[in-house]
Amino acid sequence: MNPRPTLGAFWLLLSLGVALPLLVLAWRGLGDMAILPGVLDLAGVSLLLALVGSLLCLAVGGGLAWLAFRARLHPGWDALLLPAYLVPPFVGALGFLYALQLVGLQPYGVGGILLAWTAHYAPIAYLLLRPALESKLAPLLVACEVHGVTGWRRVRALLPPLLPALVAAFGALYLTLLGNFGVPAVLGLPAQVYTLPTLAYTRLFSPASPDPLGEAAAIGLLLGLLALPALLLSSQPSGEPSPRPLRPRLVWAARIGFTLFALAAVVFPLVGLVRRALFNTFTGAFQPAFVTAWELPLVRQGLTNSVLLALLATGLLLLLGLLMAPQRSAMKHLRQVLDMHYLLPGTLLALGLILLLAPTPLYATPWILLLAYLLNFAALMLRSIEAGLEAGIERLVEVGKLFGLRHGWAWWKIGFPLLQPYLAAGVFLILPLCMAELTLSAMLYAPGSETLGVAVLSALNGGLFREAAAIGLMLMALSLLLLWVPRRGVA
Amino acid sequence: MLQLENVSKSFGKAGVFDASLRLEPGEIVAVLGASGSGKTTLLNLVAGLTEPDAGRIFLGPDDVTHQPPEKRGLAYVFQDHALWPHLSALDHLLLVMKKPDREAAHQLLERVGLKGLDARKPHQLSGGQKQRVALARALAARPRLLLLDEPYSALDPVLREELRLEVASLLRAEHVSALHVTHDPDEALAVADRVAVMDGGRIVQVDTPTQVYTRPQTLSAARAFGRLNLLPVQVRQGQAQLNGQAWPVEGLQNGTGLLAFRYEDLQPGPQGLLARVLAVYGGRGERLSRVDLGVGEAVVKLHAEPEEQVRLAPAGKLRVFEADG
Numbered sequence: 001m002n003p004r005p006t007l008g009a010f011w012l013l014l015s016l017g018v019a020l021p022l023l024v025l026a027w028r029g030l031g032d033m034a035i036l037p038g039v040l041d042l043a044g045v046s047l048l049l050a051l052v053g054s055l056l057c058l059a060v061g062g063g064l065a066w067l068a069f070r071a072r073l074h075p076g077w078d079a080l081l082l083p084a085y086l087v088p089p090f091v092g093a094l095g096f097l098y099a100l101q102l103v104g105l106q107p108y109g110v111g112g113i114l115l116a117w118t119a120h121y122a123p124i125a126y127l128l129l130r131p132a133l134e135s136k137l138a139p140l141l142v143a144c145e146v147h148g149v150t151g152w153r154r155v156r157a158l159l160p161p162l163l164p165a166l167v168a169a170f171g172a173l174y175l176t177l178l179g180n181f182g183v184p185a186v187l188g189l190p191a192q193v194y195t196l197p198t199l200a201y202t203r204l205f206s207p208a209s210p211d212p213l214g215e216a217a218a219i220g221l222l223l224g225l226l227a228l229p230a231l232l233l234s235s236q237p238s239g240e241p242s243p244r245p246l247r248p249r250l251v252w253a254a255r256i257g258f259t260l261f262a263l264a265a266v267v268f269p270l271v272g273l274v275r276r277a278l279f280n281t282f283t284g285a286f287q288p289a290f291v292t293a294w295e296l297p298l299v300r301q302g303l304t305n306s307v308l309l310a311l312l313a314t315g316l317l318l319l320l321g322l323l324m325a326p327q328r329s330a331m332k333h334l335r336q337v338l339d340m341h342y343l344l345p346g347t348l349l350a351l352g353l354i355l356l357l358a359p360t361p362l363y364a365t366p367w368i369l370l371l372a373y374l375l376n377f378a379a380l381m382l383r384s385i386e387a388g389l390e391a392g393i394e395r396l397v398e399v400g401k402l403f404g405l406r407h408g409w410a411w412w413k414i415g416f417p418l419l420q421p422y423l424a425a426g427v428f429l430i431l432p433l434c435m436a437e438l439t440l441s442a443m444l445y446a447p448g449s450e451t452l453g454v455a456v457l458s459a460l461n462g463g464l465f466r467e468a469a470a471i472g473l474m475l476m477a478l479s480l481l482l483l484w485v486p487r488r489g490v491a
Numbered sequence: 492m493l494q495l496e497n498v499s500k501s502f503g504k505a506g507v508f509d510a511s512l513r514l515e516p517g518e519i520v521a522v523l524g525a526s527g528s529g530k531t532t533l534l535n536l537v538a539g540l541t542e543p544d545a546g547r548i549f550l551g552p553d554d555v556t557h558q559p560p561e562k563r564g565l566a567y568v569f570q571d572h573a574l575w576p577h578l579s580a581l582d583h584l585l586l587v588m589k590k591p592d593r594e595a596a597h598q599l600l601e602r603v604g605l606k607g608l609d610a611r612k613p614h615q616l617s618g619g620q621k622q623r624v625a626l627a628r629a630l631a632a633r634p635r636l637l638l639l640d641e642p643y644s645a646l647d648p649v650l651r652e653e654l655r656l657e658v659a660s661l662l663r664a665e666h667v668s669a670l671h672v673t674h675d676p677d678e679a680l681a682v683a684d685r686v687a688v689m690d691g692g693r694i695v696q697v698d699t700p701t702q703v704y705t706r707p708q709t710l711s712a713a714r715a716f717g718r719l720n721l722l723p724v725q726v727r728q729g730q731a732q733l734n735g736q737a738w739p740v741e742g743l744q745n746g747t748g749l750l751a752f753r754y755e756d757l758q759p760g761p762q763g764l765l766a767r768v769l770a771v772y773g774g775r776g777e778r779l780s781r782v783d784l785g786v787g788e789a790v791v792k793l794h795a796e797p798e799e800q801v802r803l804a805p806a807g808k809l810r811v812f813e814a815d816g
Contacts, residue, residue, distance in 0.1 A: 399573045401561040402538055403587040403632045410561075413586060417577050 015337045018375070021352025022224070022340065028355050029221030032214035036222060039199060043222050046178065046195040049110065050226075053117040054173040058166070060118055061125025064257055068126075069133040071254035072246060078126075080258045084265035085123035086479045088436035090182025090453065091472040092120045094460075095269020097186060098276045098469060108191035116183045119265035121176060125169050132165035138246060145246075171233030178227055179345025181439040185457065196223040197347040201442060204351070213354065220351045227344055273476065276469035289466035290474075296464070299471060301448070302455035305366055309451065310434035313373040314427055317381040321426060325385050325419060326411045328394055335382035342379035346439035349375060353444060364446035372440040377433060381426040388422030428481070436475045492516045492668045493537065493636050498546030500536055501692075507532045508692040510546070514636070517666040519659065521673055521683035521700075523715050529692035530672040534638050537670060539563050550635055566629035570641040572621045574613040580624045581609040584631040596631060602661070603627045619650045626658060630665060637662065637669040643678065655682050676716040680704070688712040704753075710812040713751045720789040724750040726811050734785045736764050738804075740811045748811040754779060755792040756806055763804030768795045 016023070068077065084092065093116040100107035100115075137158055144154050181197040189198055196219055203209055204216040280287040293299055324331035341349050353372055357363045362371070393415060400410035438453030445454045452471060459468040493514040500506045507529045514520050522530045535541040537548060539560035548556045555563050566587075567573075575583060584596035600609055603623040613621055622642060629637055642658075643651040659682040662669050673679055679686050680700045687697045690711035696703055707713035710721075722733075729744045730737035740750065757763075766782040773779070780793040782803070795801055 396573060396575055398540065398560070399567065399569070400575070400586070401559070402540070402563075402565060402567050403628070404561050404564060404589070405586070406561060414575050414577075418575070 011333055011337075014334070018337050019340060021349055021356050021375075022344070023352075024355045025217050025220050025348055025352040026224070028214060029217040029219075032211060032218040035215050035218050039219060039222070042194050042199055043196060043226065045193070046199075046223075047226055049113060049184075049195060050174050050178040053114055053121070053177040054170055056114060056118045057121040057125045057173050057177075058170055060261070061122035061127075062129050062166070062169070064122070064254075064261060065126045065129040065133055067250055067254035067257050068130060069137070070246075070249045071251040072248040073251075073254050073258070077255075077258050080262040080266075081123040081126055083480055084119050084261070085121070085127075086432075087120070087266075087476045088182065088438070088453070088479060089116065089120045089180060090186050090438050090456065091273075091436065091475050091479075092116055092265075092269055093183040093186035094456070094468060094472045095273045095476075097272065098465075099268045099272025102272055102275060108187055109193050112187040113184055113193070113195075116187060117177055117180070119269070120183070121173055122261070122265070124176070125173060128169040128172065129165060132162060136161050136165065142246060167233050171230040175227055175230045175343055175345075178223065178230075179347060179439070181345075181347060181442065182453075185438070185442070186460065196220075196226070197345055197439065200347050200351065204354075204443060213351075213358075216351055217355060220348050223345055224348050231343060270476070273469045273473050276466050277473050281466065289470040293459075293464075293467035293470040296455070296459070296467060298450055298455045298458055299452075299467070302450045302452040305369075305449055306435050306437075306452040309366060309370055309373060310431050313370055313377065313434050314431045316374060317378055317430060318423060318427055320378065321381045321385045321423060322416070324382065325389065325415060326397075326407065328389055331382055332386065335379050335386065338375065338379040338382065341375045342377070346372075346376055347443065350440045350443035364449070366449040369441055369444050369449060369451070372444055373434050373437065376440060377430045380430055380433075384422050384426035384429065385419060388419045391422075393418045393422075432479045432481065435478055492518070492551060493670065494549040495533075495537070496547045496549070498533075498536055498543050498548060500532055500541055500543045502532075505529070505532075506692050507536060507543075510692075510694050512687055512694060512697060514668050514670065517663070517668055518684045519662060519669045519671060519682055520697075521671045521679035521686045522689060523673060523676060523679045523686050523703075524689035525674060525715070528689040530674075530689050531640055532692075533689065534567075534640050534670060534672050537636070538565055538567055538638055564632075564635040566632040566634035566637050568622070568625045568629050568637070568639045568642045570644055572613070572625045574621055574624055574628075576613050579610045579612055580605060580616070580627070583624055583628045587628055587632040589633065599627050599631055600624075603630075604657075618646055619654065622646065622654065626661075630661070630667070634667065637667050639669060639671040641673055642671075644673075644675070651678075652681075658682070676704075680716075688715045690715070707751070707810070710749065710751065713810070713812070718754045718790075720750075720752050720754070720791075722750045722784070722787040722789065723814070724748060724786070724811060731809070731811055733764055738809060740809050743811040743813055746813070748813050750809055750811050752789075752805065752809045754790050756809060757789070757791045757793075757803040758806050759793070759801055760804035761802060763802035766791075766801050766803050768793075768797055768799045768801065770797060771795060 064081065096112060096116045096119070097107045100112065140158055140161060144157055149157055179197060181201065184193070184195040184198045185201070188195060189202070194202070200216040200219040200223065203219060204212050206212055209215055277289050278286060324334060349372060353368055354363070357368055362368050396418065397410045397415040400414045401407065405413065436453060437451060438457065441451040441454050442457060445451060450458070452475060456468050456471050459471065493512070495510050495512045498510045499508050501508070505527060510533060512520070522533060524530045532541060536543050539555065539558060543556060547554055550563060578586065580600060581593070581596055584599060585591040585593065588596065597609060600606065603626055605620060605623050605627065608616065608620065613624070616624065625642070643655055646654065655678055671682055683700055685697060686700050686703045687694050688703060688711065689695065696708045696712040703712055704716050713719055724731040724733060726732070726740060726743050726745055726748055729739060731740045731750050742748070764784055766784045768780050768782050769788065770781045771778060777792055778794045779790055780795050781788060781790050782793070782801070784803070791803060793801065
């Protein structure tokens with residue numbers, strides 16, 4: 001039997017299997033298209049918010065990247081930007097909610113959402129664009145400076161080569177914002193400002209709806225359709241930054257820009273959270289809410305579930321990574337298949353899994369959440385390992401084999417030891433993401449399988465704002481552990 | 492030891508085409524060619540890193556054409572060393588030894604000039620030391636055949652010259668067969684028993700370095716060693732026609748072709764062709780002059796002054812290639 005068609009059939013079946021939640025969602029959504037005309041205006045709001053939000057993030061993050069690039073800012077300064085990104089978006093939103101209230105501003109609605117998004121996602125634009133600036137623009141800028149190309153002519157020389165990176169960054173931001181659930185859930189829902197993920201969520205749990213699942217599926221389908229074009233904006237390889245003799249310019253502007261961003265995007269919401277969690281809202285007395293938060297059964301349940309799910313999901317994905325690393329092309333195939341659940345909004349995966357697994361005993365158990373986490377974050381672990389393999393590890397294993405080492409032995413002695421930092425990066429990326437996960441768990445939880453994110457959302461809905469702030473602070477502290485993770489080319 | 496029979500591997504127009512080559516036990520063969528001539532592909536085919544489209548590869552009596560690299564019993568010295576960053580120099584050797592022997596590994600490191608550096612990891616070594624570790628690793632594997640891919644190109648000229656002579660003598664002492672890819676003619680001349688010249692993915696000549704240098708069979712083989720002048724000439728009955736002079740030539744007997752000669756192939760002589768010295772410059776321990784021969788310009792090994800008139804005649808029979816050849 002020719003192995004090629006068999007292999008092709010295997011990958012086709014696997015792709016179909018992985019895509020099954022999305023296919024079921026599309027099928028079910030198509031049956032409930034009748035509700036779509038009624039939500040088209042909301043889809044427009046969602047689209048517009050995602051577009052404006054992406055442009056804002058690109059402007060702020062891109063601006064900071066440019067300043068850092070011109071000022072030859074030491075990478076250590078990144079530590080001022082990264083916390084804003086590492087804190088879960090709904091915790092950041094919670095921080096802005098309390099901080100804005102503190103200064104007497106109305107936090108709910110479009111403005112609050114855009115602010116929280118920009119604070120959280122501008123660092124992504126920075127992380128995507130800074131390497132592109134260093135690798136693509138540094139040599140061109142040197143040429144401009146040496147040959148006296150200035151002003152508009154300089155823009156014309158530098159912008160076109162950067163355009164692919166800008167487009168790719170915009171696509172990545174748009175996809176992320178369109179699918180983001182946490183920020184509009186905290187800052188939009190109370191003011192009845194809906195985005196498609198929060199709309200799907202409210203329809204799913206709406207007692208007034210005759211067919212909640214069908215409606216949510218139709219909205220999910222619409223969300224998927226809006227996301228698809230961005231998937232086509234492929235990411236650009238950034239290339240290795242090469243040291244260039246660029247003279248530092250705008251150094252103080254860059255330092256001030258970074259500091260202002262850290263103050264606005266990290267310190268400001270942190271103050272909001274700390275104030276709420278530590279001081280009584282009415283009396284102003286010092287009265288930490290951590291103990292009362294801890295006494296809420298939902299919080300304990302949520303913590304237990306989140307820790308167990310995070311450990312289990314990360315452990316299984318680590319195992320998958322170790323098993324797949326020696327099969328580079330198979331791993332790449334698998335990662336490409338799993339990318340759909342990593343790149344597309346989590347709402348689609350959650351709805352798809354509900355549709356697919358509702359008739360099975362898996363439904364309404366923590367196992368469905370585990371499956372959702374695995375599908376959602378697997379691509380991240382595999383990307384991390386791929387980054388290592390592309391950095392030359394695979395070649396060094398091949399060199400070992402050339403010297404007569406057997407496949408398994410070569411991986412044991414050369415491949416896995418060298419992959420350790422990349423595996424660690426994958427683990428430390430996925431672990432906190434699972435711990436603070438909200439999009440999937442908000443839709444898939446059942447009594448007994450609540451997560452920490454769900455506990456925060458329930459506390460907010462139940463008016464337990466101080467307890468929500470206390471849990472938010474704990475999640476923030478946990479997420480900041482990520483600052484110690486070496487970044488190794490994992491998007 | 493190694494035998495390639497009509498091996499081909501195509502990457503579109505590039506690749507290796509119909510390559511046949513034979514290496515005797517203990518022999519060092521240099522594969523010489525310009526960038527993109529297919530040398531590294533040839534090496535990767537022998538190593539098993541690339542699978543051929545056609546042809547067969549033998550190592551000793553074994554047909555290894557479709558064997559994976561780890562079954563071939565080879566060792567490879569790479570241009571960029573390809574050392575394992577987490578292993579010490581000593582561990583590099585121990586990992587590839589069939590029966591790890593610390594004492595033998597110590598001795599080998601000493602022999603390649605790395606005494607006292609056993610515990611150093613690659614990032615603690617200089618470029619030359621890294622290449623020595625790569626070489627010691629290759630020897631520790633006791634390979635049937637050693638492959639070297641431009642191993643010294645990243646080193647400075649002094650170290651390069653020193654190391655290539657050391658390595659060649661070490662390989663001869665160990666009686667190790669080696670296939671040594673290089674684009675540097677001096678390196679090929681210094682280390683190889685025979686040279687295989689590659690051009691456009693084909694092996695165009697295999698011979699001793701002196702033979703390839705003095706009697707190249709094709710224009711590309713002639714070009715591979717550099718120091719080459721080419722003049723368009725008419726040939727009639729085996730005589731190149733140059734401003735009223737007729738020089739006996741090999742190769743093309745009648746027609747238009749390219750007269751190929753090295754810098755040292757023309758010498759002053761009373762019956763020679765009148766030439767005017769245009770410029771003089773120093774070579775490596777010699778003095779070179781750019782001269783106008785009336786039929787074109789050439790560089791010759793000649794001690795002269797600018798604007799001086801000299802007569803130059805061929806020291807032996809020169810060769811004429813067809814213009815497209």
